[in-house]
Amino acid sequence: MKIRSLVRFALRNPLLRRAHLRLHAGEAFECPFCGYRSKDWASIGLDFPVLREKQVVGAGLREGGCHSCGSSDRERLVWVVIKDELRMLERLGSSILHVAPEQVLSERLLAAGFERYVCGDLYTEG
Ligand SMILES: [Zn+2]
Structure with missing residues (x-):
């Protein structure tokens, strides 16, 4: 099991989650979804050489995840x-x-009250 998977699993424990959020709390960033204020972002993404080589924005291994949501x-x-x-x-x-919907954004768009919300992805069920 990779370290990020272990961290994600451990954060299901309310005490560990609270300690994790306290550890990363700060004033440098604020998440527009949950309002959590942090001193840094969580590591997200996958490290594919082609993404680094082509300098794809918003892809690859990077510091860009909200610790809270x-x-x-x-x-x-x-x-x-x-x-x-x-x-x-x-x-x-x-x-x-919404093409290739991300989970948190999808939940927010559904709750926003658009007359019609349509999403789809080649590899996601539902
Ligand atoms: Zn958040």
Whole structure:
């Protein structure tokens, strides 16, 4: 079992989770999903050489996960663009198509009250 999987498993324990959140608490970053304020981001992603070689933004091994809700840097960015730049939450009569939906962003979009939310992925059931 990889170390990140072990950490994720250990954080299901409420006492360990509370200690983990206290350890990473700070004022450098704030998650727009859960409001958790931290001094750093959690390590996320996979280390594929091609992603490093092509310098793909929002992919590969990086420091970009929220310690509290598990959201990624990419889904937090999409959420902020939808909410603040496109102001889509002010036009909830509209529909939204979410390709390759990330879990935290998907939950937030479902709760936002769009008239229609459609998502799909080649490899995800449901
Ligand atoms: Zn969060």
